[in-house]
Amino acid sequence: MERKTFAFGGTALTVDSDDSELVITPADIDDVRVERQVDGWVFMGSGPDPEWKLVDGKLTLRVDCDGVSANCDAVHRIQVPRDVAVTVESDNGRVTAEGFTTPMKVRSDNGDVRVRKAGGALDLGTENGDVAVEPGATAPEVVARSDNGDVRIVLGSVPRRVDVVTDNGDVHVSVPTAEYEVTGASDNGDVRIDVPRRDKSEHSVSVRSDNGDVSVLTAN
Numbered sequence: 653m654e655r656k657t658f659a660f661g662g663t664a665l666t667v668d669s670d671d672s673e674l675v676i677t678p679a680d681i682d683d684v685r686v687e688r689q690v691d692g693w694v695f696m697g698s699g700p701d702p703e704w705k706l707v708d709g710k711l712t713l714r715v716d717c718d719g720v721s722a723n724c725d726a727v728h729r730i731q732v733p734r735d736v737a738v739t740v741e742s743d744n745g746r747v748t749a750e751g752f753t754t755p756m757k758v759r760s761d762n763g764d765v766r767v768r769k770a771g772g773a774l775d776l777g778t779e780n781g782d783v784a785v786e787p788g789a790t791a792p793e794v795v796a797r798s799d800n801g802d803v804r805i806v807l808g809s810v811p812r813r814v815d816v817v818t819d820n821g822d823v824h825v826s827v828p829t830a831e832y833e834v835t836g837a838s839d840n841g842d843v844r845i846d847v848p849r850r851d852k853s854e855h856s857v858s859v860r861s862d863n864g865d866v867s868v869l870t871a872n
Contacts, residue, residue: 658684658706665736669713670743672726673763677750678734685731690715702726737772746781764801782821802864806871814857822864825857826871832857834868841865 660683667674672688679685690702703714715726726745732738735754740747742760749756753771760778767774770789777783777797782804785794790809794816802821805814810830816823822841831850835858836843844867847857859866 653687653689654702655685655687656704658686658711660684660706660733660736662709663736664709664739665732666710666739666741667713667730668710668741669728669745671715671745672713672728672742673745674713674740674742674747675727675729675750676738676740676748676752677729677731678736678752678754679731681731681733683733684711686711686713687729688713688726690726704728808871810855811857812855814859816859818861818864820863821861823859823861823866825859825868827857827868829870830855832868835859836866836868838862838864838866843867844869846870 684706686704688702701716705712713728737754738756740758742763744762746763747758747760748766750768755772757775758765760781762780763778764781765776765778766784768786770791772791773793774791775795778801779799782801783796783798785805787806789807792811793813794805794811796803796816798818798821800820803816803818804824806826810828814825816825831848831853833851833853833856834845834847834849836845838861840863841861842865846869857868859868
Protein backbone atom coordinates (compact mmCIF):
# COMPACT_ATOMS: atom_id res chain seq x y z
CA MET A 653 0.00 0.00 0.00
CA GLU A 654 1.35 3.42 -1.00
CA ARG A 655 0.01 6.89 -0.25
CA LYS A 656 0.68 10.25 -1.85
CA THR A 657 -0.65 13.78 -1.37
CA PHE A 658 -0.83 16.18 -4.32
CA ALA A 659 -1.10 19.95 -3.90
CA PHE A 660 -4.28 21.23 -5.53
CA GLY A 661 -5.94 24.62 -5.79
CA GLY A 662 -8.57 24.25 -8.48
CA THR A 663 -12.34 23.79 -8.57
CA ALA A 664 -12.40 20.92 -11.09
CA LEU A 665 -10.39 17.71 -11.25
CA THR A 666 -10.07 15.13 -14.04
CA VAL A 667 -9.04 11.61 -13.11
CA ASP A 668 -7.49 9.70 -16.04
CA SER A 669 -6.97 6.03 -15.24
CA ASP A 670 -6.00 2.83 -17.06
CA ASP A 671 -6.43 -0.70 -15.70
CA SER A 672 -7.42 0.10 -12.13
CA GLU A 673 -10.45 0.10 -9.90
CA LEU A 674 -11.23 3.61 -8.62
CA VAL A 675 -12.91 4.60 -5.36
CA ILE A 676 -13.46 8.36 -5.11
CA THR A 677 -14.80 10.34 -2.15
CA PRO A 678 -14.89 13.99 -1.01
CA ALA A 679 -13.26 15.04 2.25
CA ASP A 680 -12.58 18.15 4.34
CA ILE A 681 -9.13 18.68 2.81
CA ASP A 682 -7.39 21.20 0.53
CA ASP A 683 -5.31 18.73 -1.48
CA VAL A 684 -5.80 15.48 -3.40
CA ARG A 685 -4.87 12.30 -1.60
CA VAL A 686 -4.35 8.96 -3.31
CA GLU A 687 -3.85 5.53 -1.85
CA ARG A 688 -2.90 2.74 -4.24
CA GLN A 689 -2.55 -0.99 -3.99
CA VAL A 690 -0.95 -2.82 -6.90
CA ASP A 691 -0.48 -6.57 -7.11
CA GLY A 692 0.40 -8.99 -9.87
CA TRP A 693 3.00 -10.86 -11.82
CA VAL A 694 4.55 -10.77 -15.27
CA PHE A 695 6.25 -13.55 -17.25
CA MET A 696 8.86 -12.46 -19.80
CA GLY A 697 8.09 -8.79 -19.54
CA SER A 698 7.97 -5.92 -17.07
CA GLY A 699 5.64 -4.75 -14.36
CA PRO A 700 3.53 -4.03 -12.63
CA ASP A 701 4.96 -0.51 -12.89
CA PRO A 702 2.61 2.10 -11.38
CA GLU A 703 2.73 5.81 -12.12
CA TRP A 704 0.83 8.74 -10.65
CA LYS A 705 0.97 12.47 -11.25
CA LEU A 706 -1.23 15.55 -11.01
CA VAL A 707 -0.57 18.24 -13.61
CA ASP A 708 -2.86 21.14 -14.62
CA GLY A 709 -5.91 19.73 -12.89
CA LYS A 710 -5.51 16.18 -14.27
CA LEU A 711 -4.67 13.25 -12.02
CA THR A 712 -3.12 10.55 -14.20
CA LEU A 713 -2.96 6.99 -12.88
CA ARG A 714 -1.21 4.23 -14.83
CA VAL A 715 -0.24 0.63 -14.14
CA ASP A 716 1.95 -0.88 -16.86
CA CYS A 717 1.88 -4.66 -16.93
CA ASP A 718 3.40 -6.04 -20.14
CA GLY A 719 4.68 -9.53 -20.89
CA VAL A 720 4.09 -12.82 -22.64
CA SER A 721 1.82 -13.62 -19.72
CA ALA A 722 0.69 -11.16 -17.05
CA ASN A 723 -1.89 -10.77 -14.31
CA CYS A 724 -2.02 -7.43 -12.52
CA ASP A 725 -4.63 -5.79 -10.30
CA ALA A 726 -4.77 -2.23 -8.98
CA VAL A 727 -7.03 -0.18 -6.74
CA HIS A 728 -6.73 3.59 -6.31
CA ARG A 729 -8.64 5.29 -3.50
CA ILE A 730 -8.87 9.02 -4.10
CA GLN A 731 -9.96 11.80 -1.75
CA VAL A 732 -10.68 15.28 -3.12
CA PRO A 733 -11.85 18.58 -1.57
CA ARG A 734 -15.61 18.74 -1.11
CA ASP A 735 -16.22 21.69 -3.44
CA VAL A 736 -14.43 20.14 -6.43
CA ALA A 737 -16.31 18.95 -9.52
CA VAL A 738 -14.88 15.63 -10.72
CA THR A 739 -14.58 14.08 -14.18
CA VAL A 740 -13.44 10.46 -14.44
CA GLU A 741 -12.01 8.87 -17.59
CA SER A 742 -11.35 5.18 -17.01
CA ASP A 743 -10.20 2.77 -19.72
CA ASN A 744 -10.58 -0.43 -17.73
CA GLY A 745 -11.87 -0.81 -14.20
CA ARG A 746 -14.83 -0.32 -11.93
CA VAL A 747 -15.53 3.23 -10.72
CA THR A 748 -17.24 3.92 -7.38
CA ALA A 749 -17.98 7.45 -6.16
CA GLU A 750 -19.70 8.30 -2.89
CA GLY A 751 -20.85 11.43 -1.12
CA PHE A 752 -20.42 14.11 -3.78
CA THR A 753 -22.66 17.19 -3.81
CA THR A 754 -20.81 18.70 -6.77
CA PRO A 755 -21.40 17.75 -10.44
CA MET A 756 -19.74 14.51 -11.56
CA LYS A 757 -19.02 13.03 -14.97
CA VAL A 758 -17.80 9.45 -15.38
CA ARG A 759 -16.79 7.63 -18.55
CA SER A 760 -15.56 4.03 -18.53
CA ASP A 761 -14.58 1.96 -21.55
CA ASN A 762 -14.88 -1.29 -19.61
CA GLY A 763 -16.23 -1.43 -16.09
CA ASP A 764 -19.21 -0.80 -13.86
CA VAL A 765 -20.02 2.72 -12.66
CA ARG A 766 -21.55 3.00 -9.19
CA VAL A 767 -22.55 6.22 -7.42
CA ARG A 768 -23.75 6.52 -3.84
CA LYS A 769 -25.21 9.47 -1.88
CA ALA A 770 -24.86 11.90 -4.79
CA GLY A 771 -26.29 15.40 -4.49
CA GLY A 772 -24.91 16.99 -7.66
CA ALA A 773 -25.79 16.51 -11.31
CA LEU A 774 -24.58 13.18 -12.72
CA ASP A 775 -23.40 12.32 -16.24
CA LEU A 776 -22.48 8.62 -16.28
CA GLY A 777 -21.48 6.29 -19.08
CA THR A 778 -19.78 2.98 -19.78
CA GLU A 779 -19.26 1.07 -22.99
CA ASN A 780 -19.31 -2.28 -21.23
CA GLY A 781 -20.73 -2.50 -17.72
CA ASP A 782 -23.61 -1.64 -15.45
CA VAL A 783 -24.49 1.85 -14.21
CA ALA A 784 -26.04 2.26 -10.75
CA VAL A 785 -27.15 5.31 -8.77
CA GLU A 786 -27.92 3.83 -5.38
CA PRO A 787 -30.66 4.76 -2.86
CA GLY A 788 -29.96 7.98 -0.99
CA ALA A 789 -29.00 10.01 -4.05
CA THR A 790 -30.62 13.44 -4.45
CA ALA A 791 -29.07 14.41 -7.78
CA PRO A 792 -31.22 17.01 -9.61
CA GLU A 793 -30.21 15.63 -13.02
CA VAL A 794 -29.03 12.18 -14.10
CA VAL A 795 -27.83 11.25 -17.58
CA ALA A 796 -26.74 7.62 -17.94
CA ARG A 797 -25.53 5.60 -20.92
CA SER A 798 -24.40 2.00 -21.33
CA ASP A 799 -23.60 0.26 -24.59
CA ASN A 800 -23.78 -3.14 -22.91
CA GLY A 801 -25.15 -3.31 -19.38
CA ASP A 802 -28.04 -2.63 -17.06
CA VAL A 803 -28.84 0.83 -15.68
CA ARG A 804 -30.48 1.22 -12.27
CA ILE A 805 -31.24 4.64 -10.79
CA VAL A 806 -32.90 5.21 -7.41
CA LEU A 807 -33.45 8.83 -6.34
CA GLY A 808 -34.54 10.14 -2.97
CA SER A 809 -35.69 13.56 -4.19
CA VAL A 810 -37.70 14.70 -7.20
CA PRO A 811 -35.30 15.32 -10.12
CA ARG A 812 -35.55 17.92 -12.86
CA ARG A 813 -34.38 15.43 -15.46
CA VAL A 814 -33.48 11.77 -15.87
CA ASP A 815 -32.26 10.57 -19.27
CA VAL A 816 -31.19 6.93 -19.67
CA VAL A 817 -30.21 4.91 -22.75
CA THR A 818 -28.74 1.43 -23.01
CA ASP A 819 -28.14 -0.53 -26.19
CA ASN A 820 -28.26 -3.91 -24.49
CA GLY A 821 -29.60 -4.16 -20.95
CA ASP A 822 -32.48 -3.46 -18.61
CA VAL A 823 -33.31 0.01 -17.30
CA HIS A 824 -34.92 0.65 -13.92
CA VAL A 825 -35.64 4.15 -12.61
CA SER A 826 -37.22 4.80 -9.22
CA VAL A 827 -38.26 8.36 -8.29
CA PRO A 828 -40.36 9.98 -5.53
CA THR A 829 -44.03 10.63 -6.18
CA ALA A 830 -44.56 13.69 -8.41
CA GLU A 831 -45.94 14.45 -11.85
CA TYR A 832 -43.44 13.64 -14.59
CA GLU A 833 -43.27 13.98 -18.34
CA VAL A 834 -42.26 10.41 -19.19
CA THR A 835 -40.92 8.74 -22.30
CA GLY A 836 -40.24 5.01 -22.10
CA ALA A 837 -39.41 2.65 -24.93
CA SER A 838 -37.75 -0.66 -25.73
CA ASP A 839 -37.23 -2.22 -29.15
CA ASN A 840 -37.10 -5.68 -27.59
CA GLY A 841 -38.45 -5.84 -24.04
CA ASP A 842 -41.26 -4.95 -21.68
CA VAL A 843 -42.05 -1.35 -20.74
CA ARG A 844 -43.66 -0.45 -17.41
CA ILE A 845 -44.45 3.13 -16.43
CA ASP A 846 -46.01 3.56 -12.99
CA VAL A 847 -45.61 7.20 -11.99
CA PRO A 848 -48.03 10.15 -12.20
CA ARG A 849 -47.70 11.71 -15.65
CA ARG A 850 -48.24 15.22 -17.01
CA ASP A 851 -47.15 16.62 -20.35
CA LYS A 852 -44.75 19.55 -20.13
CA SER A 853 -44.02 18.89 -16.47
CA GLU A 854 -40.87 20.56 -15.14
CA HIS A 855 -39.77 17.07 -14.10
CA SER A 856 -38.91 14.71 -16.98
CA VAL A 857 -37.88 11.06 -17.25
CA SER A 858 -36.74 9.52 -20.54
CA VAL A 859 -35.66 5.86 -20.64
CA ARG A 860 -34.82 3.66 -23.61
CA SER A 861 -33.33 0.25 -24.24
CA ASP A 862 -32.70 -1.29 -27.65
CA ASN A 863 -32.71 -4.75 -26.08
CA GLY A 864 -34.05 -5.03 -22.53
CA ASP A 865 -36.88 -4.27 -20.15
CA VAL A 866 -37.67 -0.70 -19.09
CA SER A 867 -39.43 0.42 -15.89
CA VAL A 868 -40.13 3.78 -14.25
CA LEU A 869 -41.65 3.42 -10.78
CA THR A 870 -42.40 5.54 -7.74
CA ALA A 871 -40.09 5.03 -4.79
CA ASN A 872 -42.73 5.74 -2.14
